[in-house]
Amino acid sequence: MAIINANRVVPLSGEDFRGQFERDVLAGLSASQKTLPCKYLYDETGSKLFEAICELDDYxxxxxxxxxxxxxxxxxxxxxxxxxxxxxxxxxxxxxxxxxxxxxxxxxxxxxxxxxxxxxxxxxxxxxxxxxxxxxxxxxxxxxxxxxxxxxxxxxxxxxxxxxxxxxxxxxxxxxxxxxxxxxxxxxxxxxxxxxxxxxxDSVILERAYHDSNHITEAFNKNLLTRINSELNGDFNTDAFAHRAFYHSLRQRVEMHLVSLVEQHVSVSGRHFSFTEGETIHTENSHKxxxxxxxxxxxxxxxxxxxxxxxxxxxxxxxxxxxx
Ligand SMILES: C[S@@+](CC[C@H](N)C(=O)[O-])C[C@H]1O[C@@H](n2cnc3c(N)ncnc32)[C@H](O)[C@@H]1O
Structure with missing residues (x-):
C-alpha cells in the first residue's frame, strides 16, 4: 500500500487539546501530592526554553x-x-x-x-x-x-x-x-x-543538569504556571514558587518540583486550590x-x-x- 497524505500536517483540534489540558491540570492540582503532567511544559515559550537548556554546560x-x-x-x-x-x-x-x-x-x-x-x-x-x-x-x-x-x-x-x-x-x-x-x-x-x-x-552531575546555574530550568519549570494563567484563566504568582530538583536514588530519578514559598490560594478555571508553605507541585520526573x-x-x-x-x-x- 502506498503512503497517503503526502506532505501535509495532521492536526489535533485546539478544543480537544484545551479540554484535556484543563482536565489534567484540575485533576493534578486536586491530588494530595499536587502534580502537573510534564508534557504541558512545552508550549511555544517552554519549547524555546528547553532548546536553551540543551545548550547549557550543566545539561x-x-x-x-x-x-x-x-x-x-x-x-x-x-x-x-x-x-x-x-x-x-x-x-x-x-x-x-x-x-x-x-x-x-x-x-x-x-x-x-x-x-x-x-x-x-x-x-x-x-x-x-x-x-x-x-x-x-x-x-x-x-x-x-x-x-x-x-x-x-x-x-x-x-x-x-x-x-x-x-x-x-x-x-x-x-x-x-x-x-x-x-x-x-x-x-x-x-x-x-x-x-x-x-x-x-553521580548525583551531583544529575542535580546540576536540572538546577542549572543560569536558572533556565527554573524559568522552564515556572513557565508551566504562566501557561496555566494565560490558557486556563489561572492566577498563580510565579514569584511565590521556587524551583527544586533533586535525585531520588531509590527511584533512580531526578524529580522537579515547584515549591510554594508561602501559604496561598490560587484559582484555575474557576476552581480554588490552597497551598501550605513548603507544599510542592511535582512537575517532572527524569528516570535514569x-x-x-x-x-x-x-x-x-x-x-x-x-x-x-x-x-x-x-x-x-x-x-x-x-x-x-
Ligand atoms: C525532551 S524534548 C525532546 C525533543 C527531541 N526529541 C530531542 O531529543 O531533542 C520533549 C519533546 O517531546 C514533546 N512531548 C512531550 N510529551 C509529549 C507527548 N505526550 N506527546 C507528544 N509530544 C510530547 C515536547 O513537546 C517536546 O518537544
Missing part, C-alpha cells in the same frame, strides 16, 4: 547524546536499514532526525509527532529545505494516546521509531512499559526502535537507567535489543531494538 545530556550520534551515525544508519519510514514521537525541533535521515539509505518518509505545533511546524520548513525529496508528515498530538497514532499515515513500508533525548525518562517504570508496548503495537515484526536513555550516574535495566524494559515490551552505543564515561546510551 550534559544533549551534548553527550550528540557526541554518540556524531561518532556512530553511519553505523546507526546501516543498522536501521534502507527504505525505512522514520517516526519520531516528541520530535521537538527535529534537529536530531535531520542528520540521521541524511545518513540513512533512501528513507521513505519522516513522521515527526509532537504535542507542540509551533516547534514542529518551524522544523518542518527547515527539513523540507535540507531534504527536499523526503516526504514529511508532521502529526500534532499526544504520543501517549492511541488517537495520535491512528492519525499517522498508514503504509506497509518498514518503520523505525526514533525516540532520542531521554524522553523515555519522563515516564515512571510502569508508564514506560505501557509506552513501549504502544510503540510495539504500532510497528510490525522486524520494525525497529532507536531509543536514547540517560544512565545512572542502567544498561541491564534498559534491556529488560525492551525485552518486557516486545522488543529484542540488538545493539547499543554509549559514550566513554557511560553517561548515556542509544539503543537499537527490533520488534520480535
Amino acid at each position: 550534559y545530556l544533549t551534548r553527550t547524546e550528540a557526541k554518540i550520534f556524531a561518532r556512530s551515525l553511519q553505523d546507526m544508519a546501516v543498522t536501521l536499514g534502507d527504505s525505512v519510514i522514520l517516526i519520531e514521537p516528541g520530535a521537538g525541533n527535529c534537529e536530531k532526525a535531520e542528520p540521521l535521515l541524511e545518513a540513512m539509505d533512501n528513507p521513505r518518509a519522516y513522521f515527526p509527532l509532537d504535542i507542540s505545533p509551533e516547534i514542529l511546524l518551524a522544523a518542518q520548513h527547515r527539513i523540507r529545505h535540507r531534504l527536499p525529496d523526503l516526504e514529511i508528515v508532521p502529526v500534532i498530538g499526544d504520543f501517549t494516546s492511541g488517537d495520535a497514532w491512528s492519525r499517522l499515515p498508514v503504509s506497509n513500508a518498514r518503520k523505525v521509531i526514533f525516540f532520542p533525548g531521554s524522553t523515555i525518562g519522563n515516564f515512571a517504570p510502569e508508564q514506560a512499559r505501557d509506552l513501549l508496548e504502544r510503540f510495539a503495537e504500532n510497528l510490525d515484526s522486524g520494525d525497529g526502535l532507536l531509543l536514547g536513555a540517560d544512565l545512572v550516574k 537507567y542502567t544498561l541491564p535495566g534498559l534491556q529488560t524494559l525492551l525485552r518486557d515490551t516486545g522488543f529484542s535489543p540488538e545493539k547499543y552505543w554509549t559514550d566513554d564515561k557511560q553517561h548515556y546510551a542509544i539503543c537499537y531494538a527490533h520488534v520480535r
